[in-house]
Amino acid sequence: MLEIKNLHVKLEEEDKQILKGVTLSIGAGEVHAIMGPNGSGKSTLSYVLSGRDGYTVTDGSATLDGADLLVMEPEVRAAQGLFLAFQYPVEIPGVGNMTFLRTALNAQRKTRGEPEISAGDFLKLVREKAKGLKIDADMLKRPVNVGFSGGEKKRNEILQMAMLEPKMCILDETDSGLDVDAMKLVSEGVNALRSAGRSFLVITHYQRLLDHIKPDVVHIMAAGRIIKTGGPELALEVENNGYADLLAEVL
Amino acid sequence: MGAVSVKAEALASRLAGLALPAGMTAARETALARLSAMGLPGKRDEYWHYTDPAALNAVQAKPAALADTGAALFAGLDAVKLVFVDGVFDAATSDDLALSGVSLSRLATAPAGHWAQTAYGALESAGQSPIARPWAALNTAFASDGLLIHVTGKAAKPVSVIYLRRDDAADVVLHHVIKLDAGAEFTLLEQGPAAARLNHVIEVDLAQGARFHHIRAQGRDLGRHAVTHIFAHLGAEALFKSFTLTADGALTRNEAVITFAGPDAKAHVAGAAMGDGAFHHDDTVFVTHAAERCESRQVFKKVLKHGAVGVFQGKILVKKGAQKTDGYQISQALLLDDDSQFLAKPELEIYADDVKCSHGSTSGAIDDTALFYLRSRGVPLRAAQSLLILAFLADTIAEIEDETIAEDIGAQLEIWLARHES
Numbered sequence: 001m002l003e004i005k006n007l008h009v010k011l012e013e014e015d016k017q018i019l020k021g022v023t024l025s026i027g028a029g030e031v032h033a034i035m036g037p038n039g040s041g042k043s044t045l046s047y048v049l050s051g052r053d054g055y056t057v058t059d060g061s062a063t064l065d066g067a068d069l070l071v072m073e074p075e076v077r078a079a080q081g082l083f084l085a086f087q088y089p090v091e092i093p094g095v096g097n098m099t100f101l102r103t104a105l106n107a108q109r110k111t112r113g114e115p116e117i118s119a120g121d122f123l124k125l126v127r128e129k130a131k132g133l134k135i136d137a138d139m140l141k142r143p144v145n146v147g148f149s150g151g152e153k154k155r156n157e158i159l160q161m162a163m164l165e166p167k168m169c170i171l172d173e174t175d176s177g178l179d180v181d182a183m184k185l186v187s188e189g190v191n192a193l194r195s196a197g198r199s200f201l202v203i204t205h206y207q208r209l210l211d212h213i214k215p216d217v218v219h220i221m222a223a224g225r226i227i228k229t230g231g232p233e234l235a236l237e238v239e240n241n242g243y244a245d246l247l248a249e250v251l
Numbered sequence: 252m253g254a255v256s257v258k259a260e261a262l263a264s265r266l267a268g269l270a271l272p273a274g275m276t277a278a279r280e281t282a283l284a285r286l287s288a289m290g291l292p293g294k295r296d297e298y299w300h301y302t303d304p305a306a307l308n309a310v311q312a313k314p315a316a317l318a319d320t321g322a323a324l325f326a327g328l329d330a331v332k333l334v335f336v337d338g339v340f341d342a343a344t345s346d347d348l349a350l351s352g353v354s355l356s357r358l359a360t361a362p363a364g365h366w367a368q369t370a371y372g373a374l375e376s377a378g379q380s381p382i383a384r385p386w387a388a389l390n391t392a393f394a395s396d397g398l399l400i401h402v403t404g405k406a407a408k409p410v411s412v413i414y415l416r417r418d419d420a421a422d423v424v425l426h427h428v429i430k431l432d433a434g435a436e437f438t439l440l441e442q443g444p445a446a447a448r449l450n451h452v453i454e455v456d457l458a459q460g461a462r463f464h465h466i467r468a469q470g471r472d473l474g475r476h477a478v479t480h481i482f483a484h485l486g487a488e489a490l491f492k493s494f495t496l497t498a499d500g501a502l503t504r505n506e507a508v509i510t511f512a513g514p515d516a517k518a519h520v521a522g523a524a525m526g527d528g529a530f531h532h533d534d535t536v537f538v539t540h541a542a543e544r545c546e547s548r549q550v551f552k553k554v555l556k557h558g559a560v561g562v563f564q565g566k567i568l569v570k571k572g573a574q575k576t577d578g579y580q581i582s583q584a585l586l587l588d589d590d591s592q593f594l595a596k597p598e599l600e601i602y603a604d605d606v607k608c609s610h611g612s613t614s615g616a617i618d619d620t621a622l623f624y625l626r627s628r629g630v631p632l633r634a635a636q637s638l639l640i641l642a643f644l645a646d647t648i649a650e651i652e653d654e655t656i657a658e659d660i661g662a663q664l665e666i667w668l669a670r671h672e673s
């Protein structure tokens with residue numbers, strides 16, 4: 001599904017190398033987790049994969065089902081099935097949440113040459129998906145993320161993911177700012193989407209999210225590199241001993 | 252001394268060959284005397300610091316090519332449709348001047364003893380202090396046509412005025428007088444290119460509890476020059492709401508001069524302007540609170556690209572004794588490139604101690620983060636930009652109470668964006 005090879009990324013404006021050779025392969029239906037200390041480059045990786053400005057790829061490649069992601073516009077990546085749940089979801093005053101969702105869904109359909117969804121079908125779909133995430137009618141009517149609590153913003157990200165049905169989902173610290181109940185809601189929302197054809201890259205600082213969303217593979221990232229890869233037990237090791245031991249191991 | 256003589260000379264050449272039209276003679280003569288004392292505005296005038304009046308001062312109107320104005324707005328609305336062609340009322344294509352609860356007549360044909368005889372020019376004259384507004388005085392003196400509207404009850408439907416133009420160089424002076432009796436309700440809609448050069452005045456006198464709604468769509472001829480004034484006088488508990496959409500035009504100066512004379516009244520003025528290239532748009536607003544517990548709201552937004560210029564001059568004057576005044580003012584510009592600019596001069600002048608007044612002014616580019624967020628959800632670049640531009644203007648449209656009208660205006664914004672994609 002997602003193949004990242006030797007990815008090197010620097011800031012466009014500064015001579016600062018952030019990713020220093022990331023290699024990662026995620027098969028269809030797999031759930032991978034990336035853990036690592038703050039500043040190790042996790043969000044940068046998610047932004048580069050989804051096409052945000054401000055970064056320059058100096059070496060390496062990233063492909064989605066064989067297609068070169070790095071040459072595509074962000075909207076094309078989205079239409080190809082890539083989705084990023086933002087660490088900091090963006091507020092858009094003046095754009096209603098419903099308008100946002102419908103515009104996004106229809107834009108992706110159009111790019112793929114599919115017909116637009118009817119207003120009736122769209123409403124039915126939103127209501128059904130929102131209900132599971134305990135997102136009420138008021139939240140759907142309000143401008144995108146404006147005045148939402150941290151937890152509401154994260155649930156709203158998962159709602160977008162559920163509506164758009166991407167095949168490659170990247171979740172960047174979706175657990176940050178969530179209380180236990182919200183964490184459960186979000187995890188259930190994610191787990192409901194797990195399927196043989198859909199893969200996940202779950203970025204998190206803490207192990208607790210991985211109690212709910214069980215990963216197949218866990219990677220540890222530090223200073224722009226994957227320094228260790230293992231099974232779910234690797235996350236527990238981090239939980240018990242912190243990152244210090246792992247970092248010491250490779251240095 | 253020198254400046255004064257220059258102004259007088261400019262005025263003399265501007266007026267050479269113009270004769271006062273018939274009717275409203277006393278008002279026209281005193282307006283001409285006012286104008287002669289003021290002279291024409293010049294770039295040295297503080298009030299014209301950001302907007303060069305040269306094209307308005309010129310003896311001849313510059314021709315402006317007629318743009319395809321597209322389908323008429325407010326077509327789905329049941330309204331009395333009145334048409335002006337090159338500034339002259341066109342009875343043949345207009346509905347009858349008949350509307351229940353309203354007395355409608357033409358300025359050009361108003362007989363002696365008409366009710367508007369005393370009203371014509373009265374609010375304009377009062378609005379000349381503390382700041383001179385020469386174009387409004389010139390308008391009162393030389394307006395050749397317009398509507399005289401006296402609303403005695405709840406008007407059965409809105410009046411929808413369409414200003415057409417056939418002559419490339421039409422130089423038009425129009426003046427409407429609108430008077431609402433206590434408790435009366437009325438909606439005025441305006442649209443159309445009107446003239447190559449337009450000078451337009453609307454005087455609105457609202458008695459106690461009267462409610463007036465005004466929605467105007469100016470544009471779209473690229474070479475158009477216009478100066479407009481709305482003078483509104485509000486009695487106790489009156490409501491005044493005015494929204495203006497300006498799309499394109501070489502020069503547009505829209506002035507609103509609003510006075511609260513009785514307590515508990517509300518006045519909201521809003522404007523959305525969109526310009527691309529040779530576009531200079533100036534919103535100049537002066538609100539005087541001379542009574543207690545009144546609410547004023549100014550919401551002005553502009554979308555500017557390719558060197559377009561936006562100006563906002565907005566003043567809230569709270570007089571002594573106008574306690575519990577609630578005054579709000581926001582002016583914002585969205586600059587779609589580095590060539591465009593927005594010049595804002597917000598002013599508060601307050602002589603009462605128990606008031607709530609706020610103002611804000613910003614200008615900036617489209618939010619990159621929001622743009623990326625939309626694109627990451629699959630919305631293509633252009634569509635994402637349009638969505639954010641419309642979102643930026645949403646606060647102004649929210650000032651329109653009627654949903655059908657608001658949708659019509661929203662559709663115009665989208666049409667403009669589609670025309671000005673590159």
Ligand SMILES: Nc1ncnc2c1ncn2[C@@H]1O[C@H](COP(=O)(O)OP(=O)(O)O)[C@@H](O)[C@H]1O
Nearest residue numbers: 011018036037038039040041042043044045054
């Ligand atoms: N746009 C940027 N400008 C400056 N520094 C940046 C930018 N993006 C990332 N960085 C830097 O790159 C490093 C990695 O950041 P990030 O990817 O956010 O890490 P993580 O998500 O693992 O906490 C940090 O040192 C951060 O300060």
Ligand SMILES: [Mg+2]
Nearest residue numbers: 042043087173
């Ligand atoms: Mg991060």
